[in-house]
Amino acid sequence: MPFEWVLALRFLREGHMQTALIVAGTTVGVAVIIFISALMNGLQASLAERTLSTQSHITVRAPDEAAMPVLDRAGQAVAAHIEPRVQRLRSIDQWERVFRELPAIPHVVDVSAIATGSGFAYRGNASKSIALIGVDPQRYRRIVKIEDKIKAGAYRIGPGEAMIGIELAHDLGAAVGDRIRVLSSENRDDVFRVTGIFDLGVRDLNRRWVIMPLRSAQSLLDLPGGVTHIDLTVDDIFSAEAVAQQIAARTGLTADSWMAINTQLLTAFKNQTMTTRTVRLFLILIVALGIASVLVVSVVQKQREIGILRAIGASPRRIMKVFLIQGGIVGGAGALMGSGLAALMIYGASFALRQDDGSALISGRIDASYYLSAAAVALLTGLLAAVAPARRAARLDPVEAIRYG
Amino acid sequence: MAEQLLETGSAAGRGQILRLEGVRKSYNVGTPIEAEVLHGIDMTLAAGEFVALIGPSGSGKSTLLHLVGLLERPTAGRILIAGKEIARLDEAGMTELRGRTLGFVFQFHHLLPEFTALENVMMPTLIERGRYDQAMRDRAKWLLGRVGLGDAMAKKPSALSGGMQQRVAIARALAVNPPMVLADEPTGNLDSHSADEIFALMREINRDDGTAFLVVTHDARLAGRCDRRVELMDGSVRT
Numbered sequence: 257m258p259f260e261w262v263l264a265l266r267f268l269r270e271g272h273m274q275t276a277l278i279v280a281g282t283t284v285g286v287a288v289i290i291f292i293s294a295l296m297n298g299l300q301a302s303l304a305e306r307t308l309s310t311q312s313h314i315t316v317r318a319p320d321e322a323a324m325p326v327l328d329r330a331g332q333a334v335a336a337h338i339e340p341r342v343q344r345l346r347s348i349d350q351w352e353r354v355f356r357e358l359p360a361i362p363h364v365v366d367v368s369a370i371a372t373g374s375g376f377a378y379r380g381n382a383s384k385s386i387a388l389i390g391v392d393p394q395r396y397r398r399i400v401k402i403e404d405k406i407k408a409g410a411y412r413i414g415p416g417e418a419m420i421g422i423e424l425a426h427d428l429g430a431a432v433g434d435r436i437r438v439l440s441s442e443n444r445d446d447v448f449r450v451t452g453i454f455d456l457g458v459r460d461l462n463r464r465w466v467i468m469p470l471r472s473a474q475s476l477l478d479l480p481g482g483v484t485h486i487d488l489t490v491d492d493i494f495s496a497e498a499v500a501q502q503i504a505a506r507t508g509l510t511a512d513s514w515m516a517i518n519t520q521l522l523t524a525f526k527n528q529t530m531t532t533r534t535v536r537l538f539l540i541l542i543v544a545l546g547i548a549s550v551l552v553v554s555v556v557q558k559q560r561e562i563g564i565l566r567a568i569g570a571s572p573r574r575i576m577k578v579f580l581i582q583g584g585i586v587g588g589a590g591a592l593m594g595s596g597l598a599a600l601m602i603y604g605a606s607f608a609l610r611q612d613d614g615s616a617l618i619s620g621r622i623d624a625s626y627y628l629s630a631a632a633v634a635l636l637t638g639l640l641a642a643v644a645p646a647r648r649a650a651r652l653d654p655v656e657a658i659r660y661g
Numbered sequence: 662m663a664e665q666l667l668e669t670g671s672a673a674g675r676g677q678i679l680r681l682e683g684v685r686k687s688y689n690v691g692t693p694i695e696a697e698v699l700h701g702i703d704m705t706l707a708a709g710e711f712v713a714l715i716g717p718s719g720s721g722k723s724t725l726l727h728l729v730g731l732l733e734r735p736t737a738g739r740i741l742i743a744g745k746e747i748a749r750l751d752e753a754g755m756t757e758l759r760g761r762t763l764g765f766v767f768q769f770h771h772l773l774p775e776f777t778a779l780e781n782v783m784m785p786t787l788i789e790r791g792r793y794d795q796a797m798r799d800r801a802k803w804l805l806g807r808v809g810l811g812d813a814m815a816k817k818p819s820a821l822s823g824g825m826q827q828r829v830a831i832a833r834a835l836a837v838n839p840p841m842v843l844a845d846e847p848t849g850n851l852d853s854h855s856a857d858e859i860f861a862l863m864r865e866i867n868r869d870d871g872t873a874f875l876v877v878t879h880d881a882r883l884a885g886r887c888d889r890r891v892e893l894m895d896g897s898v899r900t
Contacts, residue, residue, distance in 0.1 A: 257792060257793070258791055258792050259787050259788055259791055259792065262787065262792075262793070266775045266776060267775060269775075270774075270775040560771065561773050561774075561775075563771075564767075564771045564772075564773065565773075565784075565788070566732070566756075567730065567732060567759070567765050568759075568760065568765060568784060568785040568788060568833070569756060569757070569759055569760020569761075569785055569788045569789060569837075570756070570760075570788045571752070571753060571756040572752070572756075574788070654732050655727050655732050655733055658732075658767060658771065
């Protein structure tokens, strides 16, 4: 082992209490950094998951229709005022081609085509405004997990069957097996037998959604063979916006990610992340100050020994290295033990912290990158914190150090 | 090793391990409290010589020893160690020359308390070579045996008496087999019996190995047993 390491290790070993305290401090610092990062990510993931339980990650639709301004030869608009165009209910052009292409885009997992429009539902004297949602039930179950939210009946829509929200069922006085009549905005109507009643946890959706087979919706909305939206999911929910932009660029269609739709939620996430970062920064600062102060004290205590070492041939550079190594070792040991402590804390929290539905708030399995980045930060902090004490040690005048035994 | 270094020295320095020419040392240069401690010292030390440096407190003995020990630079004058002019050396060169040519024995033992006697003796060689090896371990053991501490190798300084600590310090000073050992009141802290023993040990090493010694001491009795005495008085050599 090189001279500098021999000395650094021995100084640390013989400094029992000081070393133990500062390593403990660094350990706790590292553990808390990892733990709050894991906790915050757990919270955000769980919140995002809840939000996404009733919507797709990305929705692809036809671009909005725009009025074409009439231009003269000089490129100036002829009309002074351009009326915005009415947005008609229309199908995505050649949607089947797009539908086949989408799964090839990286990160895209599941794809489902949807025909949706507005209308009314009637039963007896009651009539309610509704959203018609025509889906392929086998595909759609992978986008929105309505199966888990069925309160009565079953997740099943054959021809002439529909599932409705729990509020709508209440308003229409409809139970599973009852028939309701649906009139679309295109003035076509059809009768459906209710096979399932779902509760999405969002009152507005529970009051309006009527999920029916794709074909029924297509004929009600006068879109033979057409679909209005393609819903899809991605493997990493936070990559949705990037994927959406890629889809828009590749297909020329409009693609909205859940992130663009739920901007408030995303702002909340950003603020949370900022808070976590601030806390992390201060923790690093505290750890750095702790390491630096212990090393400064150690340099003062070891003045005499540093003088002796200089007298018997150690250069200032090598003395400096001895203290830098000590800082590195404290940081490294803190990183290692802090990661262990954090793993324990996260394991404990995966049992202790439960959500309303009983599932764990943070999963026991945390990405290795958390540990690696926290460990790297601790090591670097240890080294940087040691710079000032190490320089001080290197500058010590050996005569001064030796003279006063 | 002493011979080797001397052969590379200049013609004037042949046979001399140390030469001082008009060496002056001032502190707080350029300030109102500037004080000259040494006023032009001329002295030499022949290879293998055992010289006592005596003088009352404040006469500049320790300052002179620090200059010779390359821990400080003179304000004026020349110092040659083993024929090398130290004014031409930078900090790194001084450190290297110090490590190879000089052994130190201090009044207050100055062992590293975190290390055992054996590790303390190996320390100068460890610094020179960078890492432990068997040769330095063997030599350190042999040296400790020679100073009569063959049984105390694994003990830390705090477990040794003052005399024993000074023996360890002497063994450490000899670790790199230097041609010259500088000792600052090596017996100052010891009872007269231990002091006699330590002095006898240094003379024995001087006789057997040809190691030159420059020993600062207050003890006139011990100074009388040296080859030669150099007396400092108010920063000048008294002859």
